[in-house]
Amino acid sequence: MYQKQFNNPNTKSTERVQTSATVGFKNGAIQIIIWITTIFFFTIPTLSETLFHISYVFGCDPYFRFNDLSYQWIALDNWTYTTTFTVPSQIRVRKKVLLVFDGVDTAASISLNGIVVGKTDNMFRRYDFSVRKLLKDGENVLEVSLLSPVFYSSERRKAHSSYSVPPECPPDVQKGECHVNFIRKEQSSFSWDWGPSFPTMGIWKDVRLDAFDVLHLIQLSSLPLYSISTQWRLQVELLVDAVQTTSCQVELSLSELDSKQTIQNLFLQGRLKYNFTLHINKVDSFKIEAYLTSFLQVYFRTVELIQEPVMESPGLSFYFRINEKSLFLKGSNWIPADSFQDRVNSAVNLLQSAVDANMNALRVWGGGVYEQDLFYNLCDELGIMVWQDFMFACAMYPTEDDFIQTVREEVIQQVQRLKSHPSIIVWSGNNENEAALATNWFNIPASQKPTYIKDYVKLYVNNIRKIVQEDQSRPFLVSSPTNGAESEQEGWVAANPYDPHFGDVHFYNYNMDCWDWRTFPRTRFASEYGFQSWPSFSTLEPVSIPEDWSYNSNFTSHRQHHESGNQQMLQQAALHFNLPNSTVPLKRFTDTLYITQVMQAQCVKTQTEFYRRSRSEIIAGKGHTLGALYWQLNDIWQAPSWSSIEFGGKWKMLHYFAQDFFASVLPVGFEDDDTLFIYAISDLNHDLKLRAVVNVYSWSDLDSICTLTSDQLLVSGGSAAAIFKQPVTSLLAGCGGCTRLTCLLSFHLENNHGIQQGPTNHHFLCSPKDAQGLQRPNITEDKSGFMVILHSDSVAPFVWLDVGHIQGRFSVNGFLIVSRNKTVHFDAWQPTSVAELSRSLSVTTLMDVY
Template sequence: MGETKQVLHNWKFKACEEKEWMAAVVPGCVHTDLLRNGVIQDPFYATNEHDLQWIDKVDWEYESTFDVEEDLLGSSRLELVFDGLDTYADVYVNGSHVLSADNMFRSWKADVLHVVKAKGNTLSVRFRSPVREDLPKIEKLGYNLPASNDQSELGGLGEQKISIFARKAPYHYGWDWGPRFVTSGIWREARLEGWSGCKITDVHIQQNQVTAAAASLTASIEIEAEHAWSGKLKLSTDGLSWEQQVTLETGNNVILLPLIITDPKLWWSRGLGEAHLYTFKAELLQEESIVASRTVRTGLRSIRLVRDKDAKGATFYFELNGVAVFAKGANHIPNDSFITDVTDERYRHEIVTAVESNMNMLRVWGGGIYEQSVFYELCDEYGILVWQDFMFACSMYPGDEAFLNNVRLEAEENVKRLRNHPSIVLWCGNNEIDSAWAQYDEEGGWGWKKNYTAEQRAVIWQDYEKVFHRILPDAVEALAPGTDYWPSSPLISLSGDIKQHAHPLSSEGDIHYWGVWHAVEPFENYNIKVGRFMSEYGFQSFPEYDTVMTFAQEQDLALDSKVMRAHQKNGDGNRLIKEYMDIYMSEPKDFPSFLYMSQVLQAEAMKMAIEAHRRNMPYCMGTLYWQMNDCWPVASWAGMDYYGKWKAMQFYAKRSFADTMISFDRTDDGQVQVHVVTDLLAPLSGDLQVTLYHFSGERLKQALLPIAIEGNSAAVVFALNEQEWLGEHEAGSVMLHAVLEQEGKLLDSKEFYFVNVKEQKLAKSAIRITELEGSGGTRFKLEADVLAKQVWITAEHEGMFSDNFFDLIPGVAKIVEFRLRETGEPQSKPVHAGNVQARSMIDFLAESKIEIS
């Protein structure tokens, strides 16, 4: 009786037509194995991506030899299990074909009891080229389906968009921030599983009703039995246990066990309370000896997406344990083009970055993968809510029976795999397809429809509805009842008419606002185009100089160099950064300065957007910027680069996402308003001080007043007349500084400038850095003699400052701490910084206009 596992190691690989084998690592992929063996150069360096497009047109074979461990040999059942095969694979054990795979997002199993022997087994996995596999499908279909981000030309395929046929990570085919590496390989664990008697295959803690007083649950326990069996089923957690006698039939059994937990410890998102987790253990007992067992971890909470009609349209917010949560966060993409290179520590760095940036939500975007378990476990532990897309993005998909069935099985498996995670609060059908196709608006969308006949359009839309209005919601309803499903992001509502498709001024549903950036609208439009839930918006920047130098050389440091263009996947990206910089910023003196200025520009844009969204609560109840992270070193919308380094924007986001925040706003009638926003549930009172400073540090005017606002709200607490406060002073030489304190403790502070950076009269500032006594080189005080804008501190040693890219006002000191996030450490800890340097924007500006392109 019992269950045993044996992970399979000792792998080698080769191109099918070659004779020579090379060492392989599983989990892994062909690209990383070729790199490890010195066959290819670093795929991310310079323009190497362009030279590696041959890899996806070759068939590859992986082979392992193994002996079956003794305790497995005696099992009644023995299965070969692959948690992930990417993508078209045929599997052979000792020459016998045991399974064929055609979906990266599903696991694959085969009964191998009668195929294996005790010693000297050979396992072979042959991967068919995804390009050669799928090209014939276009001819069969008769036309290309839209797939805007599929970089088919780079892959040597011209206009032939094949990504839509493969149930494989869409971003592998290229995106407007990512390279085209169409991988093949064993990307999750491969193992043997043996068992006899009974095996608990799944435990789902269904949350029927959860309140602070009681949690009414149903444990759904799936058991596979080799033969009829009677005994006791026991479920336990946190000192509580439930038992019942069970009689199992041969095959699959589902036992439902009702549970009540009184006074449960609830699971809360970051900022609202503890993210408490319960571990439930299910055991089958025969006369008190354990026959089979399985544990799962979950958090007890009530969650719903609230879409109630109101005077302005309809709400769109998440209610957690009865509390309306303002969602603060970003869109998550895979952390690497080669997923198996992402260590647990890299996942932890991302989630802790979200926590330290005062976020409470990440959206797992639909062009990547259903993430590795560790991602969701960390979100559970840290109280980060997850908006989970199914893996469909910016494309129309085929609707043949085989494809639809594959999608149905994929959806069922992934909903089932992830449903115990309390962090997952929404399943969303796809990214941007409803608004891109715009079925009910002849002039709307991305112009896709015009490429098809009326008959083709009807078929394409019917196929869309089969997947996103039937198969996917059915899977969620059946397997994760109580979890909300949203058909497409963005969407107004599933109305079946022109009112369905989202637009930047929708007063219902969620919005992706890209007028700033793609349409070159001014940053100020972030203040105007505010919806009920802003699930995407963004602005690009370059990573810092050290990151750029991991893929470039000095001679490549020009915007239009071949290398810099290869690391800018949004066609107009470099031009757009430069165009916006010319509008809002002063001229940088050289290319490294341009990199710094691009980050400052991005940070200022995102600050304006985030704070506009938060000031507008409860009308707007969510702000998720694009994007959290990068999958390679590149110019992109990310706030944190490929190596985990925070850009200026990440420090800005941390400040603008603060649980209690001050925000300035300027009205059309010449008023400057001070808003206070708090996500904390208790009423807030404190003392507000607003000071007009000259850039020299002279205090020109000041207001002091007590303020009070409700918990979980936003309010204007002070307004001043701009002309009265400016008086005779030049708008480009003065600033406002607001400070909010509660019983002497600083809650927040914020600056306001009357004109853009370009028009500000900045002078060279001397920044004094003083190491705080007794800190061991970890804490520093910074002071400036005149206003120092966008102070960027760098350290000799590895690590990160607690704040960066901030303004220093003369007479207002800033204290920062230097920290290092060590492997396995949940949070970063103070560490010696070594030599510390600080530069401000003036150090990066050109004295005369120069060409940086």
Template sequence: MKDVTQLIDGWSLRHDETLLPARVPGCVHTDLLAAGVIPDPYLGRNETEVAWVGGRTWSYVTDLVHDSAHERTDLVFDGLDTAATITLAGEALGKTRNMHRGYRFDVTGRTGALEVRFTSAYEEAAAVRALTGERPNVYPEPFQYIRKMACGFGWDWGPTVVTAGMWRPVRLEHWSTARIDRVRPLVTVEGGTGHVEVRLEVRRSERGSGRPLTARATVRGPGAGAGATAEVSFTGEEAVLRLKVGEPRLWWPRGHGDQPLYGLDVTLLDGGAALDAWRRRIGFRTVGIDRSADAHGTGFTFVVNGVRIFARGVNWIPDDVLPSRVTPERYRARLAQAVEANVDLVRVWGGGIYEDDAFYDACDELGLMVWQDFLFACAAYPEEQPLRGEIEAEARDNVVRLMPHPSLVLWNGNNENLWGFRDWDWEPALAGDSWGEGYYLGLLPRIVAELDPTRPYTAGSPWSGSWDHHPNDTRHGTHHSWEVWNRQDYAEYRSSVPRFVAEFGWQAPPALATLRRALPGEDLAPDSPGMLHHQKAEDGNGKLNRGIARHFDLPEGDFDRWHYLAQVVQARAVGSGIEHWRAHWPLCAGTVVWQLNDCWPVSSWAAVDGDGRLKPLHHELRRVYADRLLTLLPGRSEDDGPELAVDNQSADPWRTAVTLRLLDADGGVVREAVVEVAAEPRSVARTALPPELRPTPGSPKEFLVADADGLRAVHFPVPDKEFAYPRARYDVRTEPVPGRTGAVDVVVTARTLVRDLLLQADRLAPQAVADSGLRTLLPGEEARIRVTGCGDVRVAAVRAALFSADPA
């Protein structure tokens, strides 16, 4: 049987004339941090203090000693970041220039000093650019000339921290006769039978050449007795095994069913002796995208196991700009936060990485569909060598690596490059030069069709399906909605109904405790030096302030209220978009919020900040992505008035009595009615409101409330700053939670209308977490907010951590 030796320990990083201890997997920055050579780039403005690291050449060294009775020993790198020269005992083993693929070198019988020397990514990119010529780019960094995590060069939410190192595992593999090279399981379901076609490729030693071998594949079910086995003998380097599983349990996205996973074992044998083994988990399901033309344009609807799905998605960026620090536990924690927000789809964005298998394993188990971008974002990419060959090898490696995962439901060619070509003045600048179209419409779909025909492919996001329509046409395919954040009020989300909203979002600062940790000692203000450094978006603070000012008086000299209002506007903006687009299902078939997570502490569009703390947006996603959603949609005109939408994405009918109340600013009931509404499974019921229940257009003293089955929707006809709010009054008490150390219930009883009440739990203790976000209370109503991780707290401290949109 093949033996594997992990090469984790014994590495050193050469820094000038010094050898520093090194961790593998890791990178130069993590090793320099551990040795105290550089400050934490995430704190203050240290990012600029460590910029020199990305411009240097770095070497990792160790003594390679091994002794094996096997015929062959391979040195295997799962990930080298990025342009490296590998030498053993002074002799070159090879060179690499791609962070996103693995490498293997024959070191049979060879020992001695092993060195992995990394050229600066800037130097490598410059050399490639000299060969290919200039290409347009939305950022002044050369990431399109090197196959490396693009956002490490900086983004409008990320720092410029250009890494180098062995960011994924390194090992020795000792083998004889033959080893498994690649396994491609094609998993389908037809007529109640599960089919697994295992396509196996092997590599043979000289002694093993032409030798009859046996491949055995076994599917092990999650229940007793479920499974199948197949064997085949072969003399070449490829074999195909076909297995059938009768009536398999189907894998479903969360909210639609269970996620049963089957074990798939492939063993390579020489006679009765096992030479190598490969083990993964698979799931039986069918997946497709319905892109049918209709009266409205061209759809884009996920169909899983024959069921059409409104996708409730989030965009995912690398969870750390030093990606070797992201552990399986951290992946699971972050993805669990997505599940808590009722998310069912995660889009792995094209400026990052193909994530570790631990990411996809967690998605398999949690029922999170994965939309996987190929790694191209916001730039024109040359199609000449040496990039073209690297891109083909990278795509083949990662399609094969990721295709066993049932959570993976879509391959996407790029992020915004087709749109960029058409709208961002690239076409005249390129003057006929290559820019990536050949990848997205040629190379990549051919590779997916060859290697993984069980999954759909789309050329890009956004993409209307062909050049017959504008790439970002709302009527066709996928759409990115950024005009609203950049230039308009969030109410403008309601002005259109795209077929699928693959990106949209609104910024807000991170939690206060995150800011205090990241900007130690700073007197916080929206424009304080550290705050501005941790705001990477173009005119980001200007857009934040304009977003606030459209609805509230912009606070001057009150950072705490500015911080709260920015988070409120973020939650309202995203919530209003999702409410509107969900109400138009099935015309609109999904929303993918930009973004779930952050890679460092920063003001950004994320729902979970760089320290893992939840913004109010996360709680708002939990509400608007729930199976059942109650919405009061503003009318298309003052004459229309608000409309009630009862959105039922559950599998059961929803028949409910909706209590509608027209109230005055003091909370008094002007008029009231009960409306019976029925929404069938996976459908939306929309009802015009009786004229007598509509607030007077432009009234600063009337608002509307709808309640049903514990859900609430509110409608105010004017912006907050024009509404005649009474001064908010509420009582606060705390109650210990029996049997829960460090947990307390905060009970707030409203004496007036209290809109968008928020308890910022991290103000009580940095590790404290509240179980709810924004809440609107009517006079006499009570809100119970459970806080964990805070210990005993005084009511005065709780009051200081409570905010509301109306004056308090």
């Protein structure tokens, strides 16, 4: 047993007087006034430390090379945190004192002055223990004895002896630990196909003493609800802890409407929840700001998940209507930003990067954590809609009474904490567990399947769903993917949860040609899809050494946690590109990293554009697609993955592409039966008159061979429409005898004033590896401030600018040059200089890697 001592005399107490909460909108304010006694808080900051920081005591980053294996022993031992503190006199004289742990990771016994006050078994719960009688003058000793999460999970698995709860262990390629489904902690901490195994243990959120005499307000939430008959009503929920039955005055006032509601409320002894309702006849885009123990900000909005029959199609629609407007959800999936939650400081950068790439939605994936308050506050402010999973993923789960009970408390607390955030538009019970049952991922014998379905319904429907349904402001889905209402009709586990006629779909296929849009499912909503790539060399370099810098090194094999992933990337890239063949080992490695990013960006671009142009069509009963959330936004460490942003915040080529393929107005080109189609896609609220302008270029020349323009078409807001159609053979024949091998297309949309709308797009008539005339361009750079002007003497695809370790991003990157000059701006995220940028800047094109 390792005993780590924390003796810090600098613990502090603060006094907060809870008297009122002011809620403002426009020219008026809603006030919530609760007359109660003074609350005292005593913080114990020395306990807020993750145990894996011991790796830094040893002087090495846990992400360096093979340290995830070197530090496995830490999670296999038990650990004790100890701290001593002196309690201020104003704390001990209160009638009730609670020792509060906002987050313990995970299985622990809590002792104060040698007396066990309680135990924890759930990373996602807040725990508090009554300790007034245990506090004493002078030094108090607090101990948190943590059990190895690996052995705890194993013991829980052994206790569940009647039948197995699969999976027993992760695939060998993940180098992870077993039985993570038996412990209520971050599921990916035992390993995942994009992340390492770091079964963390420690105190991952604040620890404090709460002291009070009469009434303690634990949680305040406000929920705006709307119905046609009653209009808006504001539901204010108070979770309180009363020392004794007491009468308090609660005042709700709305100054703009000159109304006030005063309630003489009886708060009963103990911990109870109280609801108060304020009816509002007029709402004009206002917000609520509430101040009590914390800051709360809520905006009025409505959410509907529309599942209704679709004309000329079997099945049901699946889309979100926000404030009575149907929206196409454009975005990605969010995973934990670090294996060690108390190190996470990148939420601001990552969420701003999502917005900068024209995303409006993120799915918080169910194998990670319920994110910190800052995350949801930022989503509220930035206008990012959140699909919120509960933390269950890719597994069956036990349903013993104690497991169900801790899950119930977890869900109650998380819904109370998060439901005031308007950014959350849907709750989802789990990630892929309906699909796992329906398609038998775990080889469960048919005779035993009813047992697992019964457990599934017990956990997600009879418990989680029942709790969440108290939140009437947003829908609940039992799983993702799911057939939604159809799954419910089939007893909550559909025969085929991937049916594109219903619900949302997850889709992955690495053997197909990702440039062929016909291979993608024409689904109602695509909530997961993607392709892997490697991060850039500047991201890998700090956690590796020169002997690792080969695509076939032990390091690159170790970092790949998806079976055959490294080979799949090269196989997919080889369909359309020549693979790097430099005789210089480091150049060949960096060129290979580049080509995987080119492949990933082009694959996800093709698939996303297919979904966006399918929003207004039903073909063979499929379509009406109104959501595209690719897998995944961010990385948890420096390794190959499906992410568009590398660990540390650097944008991959995919994320730069997302700026365009998620643009509110977008032209999309594709071929069907040797005919070129260009669709105009608009997410705007108003109609546009648009025409397509197509420029034909030779691979060997920057001068356009010819230009074709379509007739002008009225494109309705929130729709996709074919705006250009022409057989490729006739198009090329009319452009100076171009062939598929010698020419390529660039196109954009213009309004009736000739002003370009949306980005410029391109269409390759052949694979770049087959292109005739493609040559290595002579590109030079002029640098002025944080601006780079590129001069090229020929067409250059996938031009990539890189400034190494300098943090920031370019205005565009990975682009196609079809002009002699191209200006690119750089947004630095840290202090730098033109001289430093000039030294660090490199320019790579597709031909540079051959």
